[in-house]
Amino acid sequence: MTESPTFGATNFIREAIAEDLAAGRFNRVQTRFPPEPNGYLHIGHAKAIVIDFGTAEAFNGICSLRYDDTNPVKEDVEFVDAIKEDIHWLGFDWQDREFYASDYFDRLYAFALQMIRMGKAYVDDLSADEIREYRGTLTEPGKESPYRSRGVAENLDLFERMRAGEFPDGARTLRAKIDMTSGNINLRDPVMYRILHARHHRTGDRWCIYPMYDFAHGQSDSIEGVTHSLCDLAYEDHRPLYDWFLDQLGIFHPRQIEFARLNLTYTILSKRYLKQMVDSGLVSGWDDPRMPTLRGMRRRGYTARAVRNFIETVGVAKKENLIEISLLEHLVREDLNKVALRVLGVLDPVKVILDNYPEGKVEVLEAINNPEDPSAGTRDLPFARELYIDQDDFREEPPPKYFRLAPGREVRLRYGYIIQCQSFVKDERTGRVTEIHCTYDPETRGGYAPDGRKVQGTIHWVSAAHAIDAEVRLYDRLFTLEDPREVNEGKTFLDYLNPDSLKVLPNCKLEPGLRDAAPGGHYQFERKGFFAVDWESTPEHPIFNQTVPLRDSWAKIEGAKNK
């Protein structure tokens, strides 16, 4: 066993673990990722996953998957399957260690009995409202329940009858007997068990009492032999209780360490809010490419490698943070730049006619698949008299520093010829240019000018006769507020939805080879951005999702001028 991390950067958690090892407190490292199967995983969970699995790996230890399934009314197998799939997609594996808190219900029940016998737990008849009243407030101590002093025998009898189903939901609870005056509210006789006549996705109708998180988590960790239980800052206040149960029970005592959760600009990472958007139809589902869920990001075209790099780069600390989404986008580009095949695609087509190019003639031009990776090879591109280019690449009146096509101007067609604009046709009603007439220079095949003349601009194109039709979906941030948690008085996060988060372009023209692009595939549309083939894409109706646009310095120049 090594005493210092061998994988990834160090952080305060790894330092603490290294100290534990050095001090002999533990002689191995075991962690766990403990999701509740009540929703889909998002990028915030990815942080927890990378920390849990990555920390174990750094110390040559192991990490398990354990579902925290102690609340049957919120949980479902749909989610347990989806969660496993998403963790695997991220690239982590728990081998045969797929655990469930519900597997420990018998042992947890026995622990509860033990607590009662020790006089450390009692059955309370107070209602939920009364318990809240007795709990006191943040600044005032609580008071003890009149049922707190029940004898062991009576508690045993009542608890057994709770388990047997004699009482309705909410009629009684099992509570730990700790300290109703504690400054830490979690220690004011926390509820250990509640009555819930609900069917559990794994244990069915076997139980009608279920343990609370605080009475299940630490003991589950202990049973599994977890050494380091890494969790959210939210559980910091629960650590004394985590420790207390373990100490009372006298069982193996893991160490809980808390870290700050991830927050992302222009993004909401709350299962409840995400669910609200799904349920109200604001997005198409949990896998909508605009969603910060792992499935949404995957569908959008983000790679697991980029997501992992992002989590590594962001680091681990106890400070509340708000990470700029641009960092994630940078890492997505960095990864895709190395692997995505380059293609030519016209998103907003306008026809270009090469008046001096022979009618019916078709040439085959060679194009490089990925300049960052010579082994990706080349492909053939058909070239003909009629082409499409993007509306954006033509200006009737070109502004300064605009290097693309304009009346009288020359531009290079990528891998093709240098062409010059002679005239254009405009629909006076809409103001839209419908046709551009150009001449091509036959001496410049491949884009090279033998006379050495400089041509500043290079634009992408497709052959009109050969191009395939496709639908392209452009995405932008879901919210207009940098931190959607910080809304103004009387507003909710829904008041800050970005109305332009999705733009569907139904009439795009792409190079012919893209007809058989496999769903999930990554491409770079040159000069435009990275795109992924949507899961619902077919050869008859290809659909591409914009993963992230390329950095566009011209857009920056123009944007700055328009201010």
Next chain:
RNA sequence: UGGGGCAUGGUGCAACGGCAGCACACCAGACUUUGGAUCUGUGGAUCUUGGUUCGAAUCCAGGUGCCCCAGCCA
């Protein structure tokens, strides 16, 4: 006089008593058959006050600010 936690460029993370560094963002330039990529460069930070020390982001004391906790959710 509730309890717990956190303060380093715009953002995030380092520096563990010895020249405050890295990434992203930003700005400027070079290069360019993707206005992509790549390369170079500029600017910008230790919450505050006092103390210890030859020397403090780091140690000590006080102050200030921000976050979390009053589910029979996790």
